[in-house]
Amino acid sequence: MEFKENFPAKAQRRKEKLQRRIRPVFAPLRLCGKIFCLLLLCFASCKREQRQFAQPPSNFKSYDVTMSDLHPGSPGLPQPVPNPSDQRAFDTNEGKRLFTQYNCSGCHFNGGGGIGPPLMDEKWIYGENPENIYSTIIEGRPNGMPSFRQKIPDAQVQQIVAYVRSMSGQLRKDVMPTRNDTMNARRSEQRTEREKPQHSSPPLND
16 A cells, blocks of 8 residues: 555656656757757848849939940949849849740840840840849840830849849859750750850941
8 A cells, every 4th residue: 555655756756857867868959959940040031032022213223334344544433233133033033034025035035146145145245234234224225225214113124134144144053043944955044154254345337
């Protein structure tokens, strides 16, 4: 009878003793779990995955765009303006869709060049910076490039600019869009090697 009365108390003491032994083992695991969750939150909030559907007005049009590194005694040149869409994979994929939707392929032939100049190589007639490409789309260029001012929203222009830069390997690999399954004639934008931009002269009038 005495054994039966003391058995629950002994079992409780053994259970508490076992918990005291296990607790130091699981404490580091709990800490590692918390750190892992924090890292997941950090990676989930990286710029690559951002989808900013309402963007502020573009700041590319606030000053004259530079066309060349050669300037006569002018130390105060405007600095390149970063394009926020260059850091977001969603924006470059949207730019690829809009490139086809606005019939840019009708002249540039999916970037390979036709009526308009190619966009896949390292040669840039009007500059490789985002503000140069933005100005080309908004203002147009001689010999065929129309002006899309007030025809395409600024946010979409920035997405197209990001995609145009990705075609020549100017963006990070994890931001560039992948190749269409129906187009196997060239390597995907993600596998395009980055070339050093070269300035070229515009075509002469006929």
